[in-house]
Amino acid sequence: MKLFNKTFIAAVAMCLGTVIAFSQESQNTPKDYLSKEFHAGRRQALRNLMPANSVAVIFAYPEQVFSNDVNYVYHPNPDLYYFSGYKEPDAALLIFKDVQGSGDTSYNEVLFVRKRDAQREQWTGRRLGVEGAKGQLGFKRVYNSSEFAKFPIDFKKFTTVIYDDLSEDASGDLKGLISIFKTKAAVPDVDKQLMNDFNVIDKYATAKNISQIMNFLKPRLSDDAHKNSAIIQELVAKPDSVTLISVKAKIKAEYGNTALFTEYTTALRGIKQPEELALLSKSVQLSSIAHAEVMRAVKPNMSERELEGILMYVHKKYGAEGEGYPPIVGVGANACILHYEENNDLVLNNQLVLLDVGSEYHGYSADVTRTVPPTGKFTEEQKSIYQIVYDAQEEVFKMCKAGVPYASLEAKTGEVLAAGLIKLGIIKDAKELRTYYPHGVSHHMGLDVHDKGSYAGNLEENMVITVEPGIYIPAGSKCDKKWWNIGVRIEDDIVIGKEKGTNLSIDAPRKWQDVEKMAAEKSIFDGAKFPPLK
DSSP states (O other): OOOSOHHHHHHHHHHOOSOOOOOSSOSSSOSOSOOHHHHHHHHHHHHHHSOSSEEEEEEOOOOOEEETTEEOOOOOOHHHHHHHOOOOSSOEEEEEEEEESOGGGOEEEEEEEOOOOHHHHHHHOOOOHHHHHHHHHOOSSEEEGGGGGGSOOOGGGSSEEEEOOOOSSOOHHHHHHHHHHHHHTTOOOOOHHHHHHHHHHHHHOOTTSHHHHHHHHGGGTTSHHHHTOHHHHHHHHOOSHHHHHHHHHHHHHHHHHHHHHHHHHHHHHTSOOHHHHHHHHHHHHHHHHHHHHHHHHOOTTOOHHHHHHHHHHHHHHTTOOEESSOOEEEEGGGGGSTTOOOOOOSOOTTSOEEEEOOEEETTEEOOOEEEEOTTSSOOHHHHHHHHHHHHHHHHHHTTOBTTSBHHHHHHHHHHHHHHHHHHHTSOSSGGGGGGTOOSOSOOBOSSSSSOOOOOSSBOOTTOEEEEOOEEEEOTTOSSOGGGTTEEEEOBEEEEOBSSSOEETTTTSOOSHHHHHHHHTSOOTTTTOOOOOOO
């Protein structure tokens, strides 16, 4: 319950004559967070990639308003957390390639943090502060964010200043930090959508797909940012391969610093370290246990939201802070909506229910999907579609090892799914597959559910990826009505090994026979009764 708004809190803080001291952290908290040595090692790994005479600058994410004067639960910038362990807003981290200064005053990293404030901490929680960041995170040079403006750094002396896209949603102290940085480093203001389009051109445009890229840009070419961009207009005037080379060179020259940030963080975060694998394994395992419990508990008279609640309860029981993304619990026609999030159908009946729900444990997100029959038994039509998806997943599992081209996972998925649908008479040609399978089979996972990682080249040891084939046949599809409103996705989380992958989500059954077997088991939620609402 929120007692008073932020304005009132500020007034009280100003008027109070006494200061309440708060300990940095409770001793009765989890001890399996990433270590300060892990974060220090990641900073050094970044330095190893950075060019000479460069500095990387990483800002915290802004806070976001949930309702009126209440914020959403704060989620840290995964990159800032990865390199520092800091989880609060209004912060900035500077990582230098080379040591700055000399002797006892030398340094190669500086962290700016949110200032401690006893009165505000009484209302909104403990802050780490300067001393906490030094003691718990292992930084030697830590300052309050308000000191960034006077910090003696000349960004213009560096050959390369590396930074991510700067938040346009920032407010308060964070907005000030970003504004000061842009002034000190002479960073130009760039429209966010224009910057996104530059990134698309730089990363994806080729001589073969220029026409598709131009179609992608077309809806925005009439806005001021794009009309006033000499780079965009050059491509509009002559969209050919020669112009594309020129345009890409200019994007790199003018805006390449953010591309470098993406390149380096993608390379690092795409390969998981042992401490990360331990947290990911725990997050996926507890999510899998939650899915298994739903298989036991589900009944035709339950609602989508009731199943969501079971999953979330099990997550919390095992210590997860929350979910890595909005839970997807869709029955029947809703299962055919890829990112269905309403979860408000009141009765499941005998339609398949698709559950795409993963926990977030200490920042690391699981991503597990199971599709289950509320009656405990698949119909013949449901079973047929389910088996095709299962077969595709089994074939892709065999390829989850180092050295296999990432793109080949998608090719194999399409091959198996198309053959299955053709056999059932749902499609006549493999070219029709995308009608019923509109997404990809895999993505990286970690601190973001769709984590940073390379999709070019080959799989590498200790990448963690999903394998998630699916088939979705909404009502009105050009096939026999008996297939309508069947949506099936099976998704597991795989650690890439030298010889084979390791499935982290084996605690949730996948075979249709095993799903039915688990559905026959008793659930801890069976018989739970609550008083009716008056």
